[in-house]
Amino acid sequence: MLSQSDNEILTKVGPGTPAGELLRRYWHPVAVAGELTAEKPIKAVKILGENLVVFRMPANEGETQPRYGLVAEQCPHRLASLAYGRVDAEGIRCPYHGWKFSPNGRCIEQPAEPKGSTYKDEIEHAGYPVQKLGGLLYAYMGPAPAPLLPRWDVLVREDGKRWIVAESVIDCNWLQAMENSVDPAHLYWLHNTTGHLGEFLKKYEEKREFIKFEWGIMKRRTTPGKTPADAPMVDEHPLLFPTILRHVSNEVHGERSGEKRFRHNIQIRVPIDDTHIKVYRVNFVPNDTDRSPPDMDSPFEYRPLKSEEGEYLMNIVSAQDSMAWETQGAIADRSRENLGVSDVGIVMLRKLVKEQIDIVAAGGDPMGTIRDPAKNKIIVIDVINERMGLRRGMAAE
Ligand code: FES
Ligand SMILES: [Fe+2]
Structure with missing residues (x-):
């Protein structure tokens, strides 16, 4: 038997909760790698209470493996879902007004803003590292430096x-x-x-x-x-x-x-x-x-x-x-x-x-x-x- 408050401590997984912070020290699968294809490269996922999109980018030149990104689902501009966005070799672009994000969540383009604007550098958007192992795409959502992804x-x-x-x-x-x-x-x-x-x-x-x-x-x-x-x-x-x-x-x-x-x-x-x-x-x-x-x-x-x-x-x-x-x-x-x-x-x-x-x-x-x-x-x-x-x-x- 546990008190209600101890039960909450052990069970809640959101950011800032005790168990949520513990669970953020581990890598977690967010999708099966085979679920993402060149034709359908984006999947909306929810992990540890956070709504995210995982996406598959083309392989770098000279490499065979695609690259992956994982960022918060809602665009920080006016909150449309990136799950309907477009992916290219640099990252993912919002379907609404075309803001573009690198796989780690950095805003790299705002097409409708004046030329030379540095506004994009002020935008904060969550992004997490992704690694593929055993056919799964794993994410790490905790503080850097990330530990190694266990090779069971x-x-x-x-x-x-x-x-x-x-x-x-x-x-x-x-x-x-x-x-x-x-x-x-x-x-x-x-x-x-x-x-x-x-x-x-x-x-x-x-x-x-x-x-x-x-x-x-x-x-x-x-x-x-x-x-x-x-x-x-x-x-x-x-x-x-x-x-x-x-x-x-x-x-x-x-x-x-x-x-x-x-x-x-x-x-x-x-x-x-x-x-x-x-x-x-x-x-x-x-x-x-x-x-x-x-x-x-x-x-x-x-x-x-x-x-x-x-x-x-x-x-x-x-x-x-x-x-x-x-x-x-x-x-x-x-x-x-x-x-x-x-x-x-x-x-x-x-x-x-x-x-x-x-x-x-x-x-x-x-x-x-x-x-x-x-x-x-x-x-x-x-x-x-x-x-x-x-x-x-x-x-x-
Ligand atoms: S809502 Fe994403 S670019 Fe405007
Ligand atoms: Fe069982």
Whole structure:
């Protein structure tokens, strides 16, 4: 249980709010790179409560990759939307009177102003750096210098195939989604309808541990073997602070040397505003023939979570989760909860968020900030998933 004021501190994401300032110390996906094309180079997006447009500019001469910009959506002249603007090699031009902005938001042209006017230099317009990685466009909206964009293995591995699933917007606050990642007790109830869990699991009490580690919280479950003679099995699923679940699905995608190949994924819960998130799931499957270079625009699909009638598609795991998160309330009123012993992971996450908010308020770098390129070649989280035969870590085949 939390007081209303503590609940606000942990949940609100706008500029100047405690959690909003914490979240602004991390890179967040704003779009799938493949959503922007030469024909349709602009997309209106909302991140951390700010209305923005992300746009794709042609590659520089001699280069192959397009360049990207991210600026506030409303033109600072008389507030028309830049989402209907025009993009060229220098930036984005407002569709109303043609003011033009560089990718970092600097006003570089005001065609209707007198020749030689320096008025454009006085205009302030928000603009944020964008980087492409693993087929996603990431933005950093915090103070300079920006930390490095973490190169999670799923985003940068080259020995297989990568693809992205962008889910429909979920109408709840970001913390509800993240609390779900340290809540193993829901597994056997919310997700058992799909039958993807072994039936035997329901019969036994499992041991649950939550271990703070360099990148977040490691959730570890130890389940008794099928018979008393069998050794217990350990499974770990890390929460990568603040908005990612690192997961390995039990879908099998072929074998090599007798070992099964599983679908590795990260599920990134991007805070759109106080009461909405968008989930990007980046999937990676090791593969000998079908490989995705890290700089390609990964294929992507949209996934609805509700039927046309607005009912949750309860045969889909992610729709089961989103049902729980949305029905908790747009921002769950944590002053009305009754937490039990099984909620220890949730309490730990809330403490961690508060601790990291305090670090940022004191001028420090929060958990998971990377500033040393040597540490960021590829980040492999070494975890155990014995149920799926992954004993050497998630990245191992
Ligand atoms: S409103 Fe954008 S140029 Fe006038
Ligand atoms: Fe779940």
